[in-house]
Amino acid sequence: MAPALPGIALVPVAGAVPAWRAEVDARQWRGGCEAAARSGGRLAALWASDERDRGCGLRVRALLALYEGLACLELRAAEPMQSYPDLSDLYACAGRMQRAARDLVGVVPEGAADARKWLRHGAWRQDAFPLRKDFQAEIAEEPDRYAFVRVEGEGVHEIPVGPVHAGTIEPGHFRFSIVGEKVLRLEERLGYKHKGIEKRFEQMTLADGARLAGRVSGDSTVAYAWAYAMALEGLTGTRPSARALYLRALLLERERIANHLGDLGYLGNDCSLAFGFAQFWRLKEMLLRANARLCGHRYLMDQVVPGGVACDLDRAAAKALTEEALQLKEELRNLRSIYYNHAGLQDRCITTGRLLPAVAARLGVVGLAARASGHAFDARAHPGFAPYDELRPNIASHRNGDVAARIVVRFEEALESLRLQRAILERLPAGELRVPLGAASEGAFGLGWVEGWRGEVLVALEAGAGGRVRRCHAHDPSWQNWPALEHAIMDNIVPDFPLINKSFNLSYSGQDL
Amino acid sequence: MYKILKQIARVGIVSEPAPQADERLRLVEQQLAEAVLRHFRRSLAIRHVDAGSCNGCELEIHAANGPHYNLERLGIRFVASPRHADLLLVTGPVSRHMETALKRTYEATPEPKLVVAVGDCGCDGGVFGESYASCGRVANVIPVDVAVPGCPPTPIAIMQGILTAVSAARS
Numbered sequence A: 001m002a003p004a005l006p007g008i009a010l011v012p013v014a015g016a017v018p019a020w021r022a023e024v025d026a027r028q029w030r031g032g033c034e035a036a037a038r039s040g041g042r043l044a045a046l047w048a049s050d051e052r053d054r055g056c057g058l059r060v061r062a063l064l065a066l067y068e069g070l071a072c073l074e075l076r077a078a079e080p081m082q083s084y085p086d087l088s089d090l091y092a093c094a095g096r097m098q099r100a101a102r103d104l105v106g107v108v109p110e111g112a113a114d115a116r117k118w119l120r121h122g123a124w125r126q127d128a129f130p131l132r133k134d135f136q137a138e139i140a141e142e143p144d145r146y147a148f149v150r151v152e153g154e155g156v157h158e159i160p161v162g163p164v165h166a167g168t169i170e171p172g173h174f175r176f177s178i179v180g181e182k183v184l185r186l187e188e189r190l191g192y193k194h195k196g197i198e199k200r201f202e203q204m205t206l207a208d209g210a211r212l213a214g215r216v217s218g219d220s221t222v223a224y225a226w227a228y229a230m231a232l233e234g235l236t237g238t239r240p241s242a243r244a245l246y247l248r249a250l251l252l253e254r255e256r257i258a259n260h261l262g263d264l265g266y267l268g269n270d271c272s273l274a275f276g277f278a279q280f281w282r283l284k285e286m287l288l289r290a291n292a293r294l295c296g297h298r299y300l301m302d303q304v305v306p307g308g309v310a311c312d313l314d315r316a317a318a319k320a321l322t323e324e325a326l327q328l329k330e331e332l333r334n335l336r337s338i339y340y341n342h343a344g345l346q347d348r349c350i351t352t353g354r355l356l357p358a359v360a361a362r363l364g365v366v367g368l369a370a371r372a373s374g375h376a377f378d379a380r381a382h383p384g385f386a387p388y389d390e391l392r393p394n395i396a397s398h399r400n401g402d403v404a405a406r407i408v409v410r411f412e413e414a415l416e417s418l419r420l421q422r423a424i425l426e427r428l429p430a431g432e433l434r435v436p437l438g439a440a441s442e443g444a445f446g447l448g449w450v451e452g453w454r455g456e457v458l459v460a461l462e463a464g465a466g467g468r469v470r471r472c473h474a475h476d477p478s479w480q481n482w483p484a485l486e487h488a489i490m491d492n493i494v495p496d497f498p499l500i501n502k503s504f505n506l507s508y509s510g511q512d513l
Numbered sequence B: 001m002y003k004i005l006k007q008i009a010r011v012g013i014v015s016e017p018a019p020q021a022d023e024r025l026r027l028v029e030q031q032l033a034e035a036v037l038r039h040f041r042r043s044l045a046i047r048h049v050d051a052g053s054c055n056g057c058e059l060e061i062h063a064a065n066g067p068h069y070n071l072e073r074l075g076i077r078f079v080a081s082p083r084h085a086d087l088l089l090v091t092g093p094v095s096r097h098m099e100t101a102l103k104r105t106y107e108a109t110p111e112p113k114l115v116v117a118v119g120d121c122g123c124d125g126g127v128f129g130e131s132y133a134s135c136g137r138v139a140n141v142i143p144v145d146v147a148v149p150g151c152p153p154t155p156i157a158i159m160q161g162i163l164t165a166v167s168a169a170r171s
């Protein structure tokens, strides 16, 4: 059933995702978003495109996650300023997405409080917009100036960190304003890894785009590849077999387990429990090696392909995975009891880095971080989402919102993924691994929506002429969750930052694009 | 505590024999790995710089520090500052927004300033290539001694790359 938004005629978007779209004017844009916010909807993504060549000007799209599914509102920005009504008062997470859309396409959110740039540093000029079709790449050596918010007061001082960090971490800049050891404010500045992914898509065929989608954020390669495949299958009217869908779920759950194991190891390490690091990374390595045996890639890259999957499972492989899962379950339970009973670790994690449920809701936080702050939504649980409608995942959640809660959710989700894996192996239906894709007509539009280990990954894809990508927007859950880290660190001490940061473990690459 | 000790005793040591330097990965003339670890007085300090990766290559660098590969037992440590580093391990295509930071990190690194570029992206720009936002391969921005292909390269391939660079530095 289509969601009801006042005065907006939504039409269905073909594909596996329950989704609708509508062209709107500025009044409907605001009205629709207000109605969605009132009924508990979320802003899932916001992006802009250059559609002047087809007489549609510059277009902004807001993707709303509603009870019924996704609704995509499409608004032509108003000449001469290319402006559109700001949404950041309704959805706090809109702020950075709107700033990015301005940097890349030149659309201006009218009345937005924060007009600073976001993804642009010095690589292109303020009046040039990389995602416009007539963009000429020239190397602008513009000095990169950015006005950080200053915290004034007696004894306040700043600690700037990054972009190159002290460990093996992705680059980004953090500016702490502190008094003594206490953090008053953290301001993030990201965009260092911006490497032009969305523009790159536009030089590719729809089929080749899958490889790039799987590299938007390498730790979530299965989630992205699946979301991309889902979008492409939707717009070409292709239906992958039940077997392919089950195998995709198997890969997605293995990706979730691998990342949770790695994070649990590092979270122990950050609490000076090096034992935890060694134990969890031993288990993770076992899993990665089994992945390599299963399909030739430790992180399962390029295994989900448009139309199906690139790997299969015979009886012997299924048996090996079942045995591995049994052992992993045993080990995980054992380590869980050690973590939960370790006084030092609990002392560091309980009440540290709290993200209160109300703040999480206000910020539109998603995924694991949302579930650890009392909001148990998960795209896998959406009705009719094959194959999860048959697998029925249990959604882990916790209300405390602290580092300890995010540890609990990771343990629970890893164990649940092992259970799902067993269910998948038991019921794996027969069917073709990969079916040929239907034809993509120019202008066809598709959406992909997959719950990766970090949160929901979205892909909006539009076909161009001759089987090429006209526009592809890939959305990482980190867009919503990075601002939450700024809140979770407040009033904590600086030395706890690495621990709190790790408990969220957000993607820089995924949001920098 | 008892449970922790029991787990440690049960699992034992899982570290595996270290790989040998791989001649094929070499961009520069070289020599053998072990001798050169001696050249670095058995202690090689590495600074990792992510210049714009998809974060896949980082996963394998982390794994190389895990118990199976256990880089530290070879005398290889990851350090927090380039000023303490003998070798830079650089991942990703170099985004234009990281170009300056990478150059500065390179300048801050004392001799011998070895550089190992990790992954297909580091070798040739990979799937991201060169664009308004990407400088492409690492060698387009700073001198590279060894480039390790793979997407991402396995921990063993990364270790071989490091050993190869170290061997080369000696001659």
Ligand code: SF4
Binding pocket: A215, A218, B052, B053, B054, B055, B056, B057, B091, B092, B093, B118, B119, B120, B121, B122, B126, B127, B150, B151, B152, B153
């Ligand atoms: S080589 Fe592959 S894994 Fe490494 S950064 Fe590039 S795309 Fe990611």
